[in-house]
Amino acid sequence: MPGDTFHVVGVREHPAGMRVVCTIEDGKASGISTGAGDADPPGRGPVVPDLNSGDLFRQTAAARGSWVLPFRWAVVGTVDPSVADVSVSFGGATRQAVVKHGWFVASGVLRRQVTVAPRIKGYDAAGKLVYDSDQDKYWARTLP
Structure with a gap:
C-alpha cells in the first residue's frame, strides 16, 4: 500500500552488542541505522533503551x-546478562519483549493517540524488578 513504512530490527549474536534497524518505505529500503550497546553513559542501569x-x-x-x-x-534496547525478562507498557497495553543476545525488542499496535512514551520494566531471573524507565533520568517520559 503506498505510504506504508515499517522497520526491521536485527541483532548479532557474535560479536554481541550490534544492532541494525532498516526502514522499509513503499516496499523499498529507505534508511538504515546501526548501533552498539557499549556507547551508554556511565551509571546506566541493567536495561538501556536504544537512543534511536x-x-x-x-x-x-x-x-x-x-x-x-x-x-x-516498537522499542529496542540492550540488557545486562542479569536481566531475564522485559515488559513494555504503551497505550494501555503491556507486551513482553523478546530478550536475546544482550538486546530486547517489544512491539504492539496503538489504536489511540498517546502523549506518554512506553514504560519499560526489566526483571531478573527471580522476577525482581531491576529497572523501571519511570526512574531513568535519561528516558523521556512524554512525547512531543
Missing part, C-alpha cells in the same frame, strides 16, 4: 499532530 528507539514508537511530523491509526510501534 523513539523513531519506532513516535509518528513522524507528517502526522501533523494527529496520528494515523492503527499504528504499529
Whole structure:
C-alpha cells in the first residue's frame, strides 16, 4: 500500500552488542541505522533503551499532530546478562519483549493517540524488578 513504512530490527549474536534497524518505505529500503550497546553513559542501569528507539514508537511530523491509526510501534534496547525478562507498557497495553543476545525488542499496535512514551520494566531471573524507565533520568517520559 503506498505510504506504508515499517522497520526491521536485527541483532548479532557474535560479536554481541550490534544492532541494525532498516526502514522499509513503499516496499523499498529507505534508511538504515546501526548501533552498539557499549556507547551508554556511565551509571546506566541493567536495561538501556536504544537512543534511536523513539523513531519506532513516535509518528513522524507528517502526522501533523494527529496520528494515523492503527499504528504499529516498537522499542529496542540492550540488557545486562542479569536481566531475564522485559515488559513494555504503551497505550494501555503491556507486551513482553523478546530478550536475546544482550538486546530486547517489544512491539504492539496503538489504536489511540498517546502523549506518554512506553514504560519499560526489566526483571531478573527471580522476577525482581531491576529497572523501571519511570526512574531513568535519561528516558523521556512524554512525547512531543
